[in-house]
Amino acid sequence: MKFYQWLRTGRLWFSILAGCGGAAPLSAQGLPPQNSDEEQVHMAPLPDALVLANGTRVTTAETWTRERRPELLELFRTQMYGRAPEKPAGMTFETRGLEPAALGGLATRKEITVFLTGRKDGPMMTILLYVPNAAPKPAPAFLGLNFYGNQSVDADPGITRSTGWMMANDKLGIANHRATEKTCGAQASRWQVEKILKRGYATATVYYGDIEPDHPEGWKTGIRAALSKDGAETRWKDDEWSAIAAWAWGLSRAMDYLETDKDIDAKHVAVHGHSRLGKTALWAGATDERFALTISNNSGEGGAALARRDFGETTAIINRANPHWFCRNFHRYSDNPAGLPVDQHELIALMAPRPVYVASAEQDKWADPRGEFLAAKNAGPVYALFGKTGIDLAEPPPVNQPAGDFIGYHIRTGEHDITAYDWERFLDFADRHFKQPH
Ligand code: GCU
Numbered sequence: 001m002k003f004y005q006w007l008r009t010g011r012l013w014f015s016i017l018a019g020c021g022g023a024a025p026l027s028a029q030g031l032p033p034q035n036s037d038e039e040q041v042h043m044a045p046l047p048d049a050l051v052l053a054n055g056t057r058v059t060t061a062e063t064w065t066r067e068r069r070p071e072l073l074e075l076f077r078t079q080m081y082g083r084a085p086e087k088p089a090g091m092t093f094e095t096r097g098l099e100p101a102a103l104g105g106l107a108t109r110k111e112i113t114v115f116l117t118g119r120k121d122g123p124m125m126t127i128l129l130y131v132p133n134a135a136p137k138p139a140p141a142f143l144g145l146n147f148y149g150n151q152s153v154d155a156d157p158g159i160t161r162s163t164g165w166m167m168a169n170d171k172l173g174i175a176n177h178r179a180t181e182k183t184c185g186a187q188a189s190r191w192q193v194e195k196i197l198k199r200g201y202a203t204a205t206v207y208y209g210d211i212e213p214d215h216p217e218g219w220k221t222g223i224r225a226a227l228s229k230d231g232a233e234t235r236w237k238d239d240e241w242s243a244i245a246a247w248a249w250g251l252s253r254a255m256d257y258l259e260t261d262k263d264i265d266a267k268h269v270a271v272h273g274h275s276r277l278g279k280t281a282l283w284a285g286a287t288d289e290r291f292a293l294t295i296s297n298n299s300g301e302g303g304a305a306l307a308r309r310d311f312g313e314t315t316a317i318i319n320r321a322n323p324h325w326f327c328r329n330f331h332r333y334s335d336n337p338a339g340l341p342v343d344q345h346e347l348i349a350l351m352a353p354r355p356v357y358v359a360s361a362e363q364d365k366w367a368d369p370r371g372e373f374l375a376a377k378n379a380g381p382v383y384a385l386f387g388k389t390g391i392d393l394a395e396p397p398p399v400n401q402p403a404g405d406f407i408g409y410h411i412r413t414g415e416h417d418i419t420a421y422d423w424e425r426f427l428d429f430a431d432r433h434f435k436q437p438h
Pocket residue numbers: 004008274275276277298299300301313318321366
C-alpha cells in the first residue's frame with residue numbers, strides 16, 4: 001500500500017496510536033495529527049467573502065468584480081499558491097499528430113507540442129486533443145491534466161507516450177519514475193473519452209509532469225526553473241509560484257492553444273481535475289477567466305475543502321508531505337489555518353458568475369467531503385450578487401443526488417476516484433450551462 005493510501009484509510013494513524021499505546025498520534029515521519037471523527041471537529045468561523053479588508057461590505061456585483069475579487073485573488077496568490085509569470089512572449093505551437101479517424105472514426109485526434117518559451121530544445125508540453133467528428137463545430141471542450149502520461153487516458157494505440165518523470169506506482173510497474181507499457185489506457189475509466197465525445201464535447205489533456213515533475217525538487221527540471229533567471233539555483237521568494245501554480249499555468253497555456261483551434265469553441269471550455277489536479281483546476285479557474293466552467297473532483301485540502309475544518313487532511317499535513325505544492329508563505333499557516341486570511345469557499349467564489357462544480361466521494365474522508373460541501377455552499381452569497389443561485393441546501397444532499405444551480409455539487413458512493421457517474425454529472429452540468437444558457 002502506498003503511503004498516501006495508507007493515510008487515506010486512516011490506517012497510518014491507527015497503527016501509530018496502537019504503537020504508542022494510545023498516546024497522541026505522531027507518525028514515524030513526524031506528520032501532525034489528523035481527526036476523522038465528525039463529533040470532534042473544530043471549525044473556526046469563516047472569513048466573510050463579502051467584506052473588504054477595510055471592513056466595507058460588498059453589496060453589488062460591480063464592487064465584487066472591481067474591488068473584492070482582485071483583493072481575494074491577491075491573497076490566494078501571495079499566501080497560498082504563489083505568483084506565476086505571464087505567458088512567455090515567444091511561445092509556439094506545432095501540431096505533430098493528426099488522425100481524422102481516431103477511435104473507430106468517432107474523433108479527430110490531434111497532438112500539439114507547445115514550445116513554452118519558443119525554443120525547440122526548451123520546456124515543452126504535449127496536448128492530446130480529441131474532437132468529436134459527428135458534432136457541430138466549433139465544439140465545446142473539457143481540459144484537464146493527467147497523472148500518468150497522455151497515453152493513460154485511453155487505450156487508443158495512436159497516442160504518443162509521455163516518457164518523462166512519472167510518479168512511482170506498483171500497479172503500473174513504475175519503479176524508477178519512468179513510464180511503462182502498463183500506463184497505456186491505465187486511467188481510461190477516469191477519462192471516459194468516448195462518453196464525452198458522444199455527448200458532443202472535445203476533450204483535451206496534458207501530462208502534468210511535462211510542466212513540472214511532482215516532488216519537492218521537481219521544479220529544478222520543470223517550467224519554474226526554466227523561466228527563472230537563476231534556473232535550478234533560484235531561491236524562491238515567499239510569494240512566488242508553487243507546483244500547483246505551475247500546473248495551473250500550464251492549463252492556461254493549453255487554453256492559449258485551444259483559442260487558436262477552429263474546431264474548438266474557446267468560449268465554452270471547462271477545466272477539470274482530480275485530487276491534487278482538482279486543486280490545480282480550481283486555481284486555474286480562479287486565475288484564468290477564459291475557463292467558462294470549473295470542475296473539482298475530490299480535491300480536498302488546498303482545493304475545495306475548508307482549511308478551517310480539522311477533518312481529514314490538514315494544512316499542517318499537506319505542507320509537510322508535499323512542501324512544493326503551495327508557496328512558501330503558506331507554510332506559515334501550518335499550525336494555524338485560521339490565521340489564513342482566506343478560506344476555500346472564497347476560492348470557489350472567485351469563479352462567480354461562471355458555473356463551478358464540486359464533486360465528493362462518500363468514502364474519501366481524507367478529502368473531507370463535508371468540508372467540500374460547506375465551501376461550495378458558502379460561495380453562494382457571491383453568486384447571489386449576480387442574481388445566480390448556488391446550492392440551496394443547509395446540509396449535503398443524499399449520496400448520488402446532484403444539487404445546486406450555478407454551483408453544482410454531488411457526493412457519490414465509493415472511493416477517491418473519478419467514475420462514469422461523475423462524468424455523467426459533469427456532462428449534464430456542462431449541457432445545462434453551455435447549451436441552455438440561463
Ligand atoms: C494525497 C494528498 C491529497 C491529494 C492526493 C492526490 O492523498 O494528501 O491532498 O489530493 O494525494 O492528489 O492524489
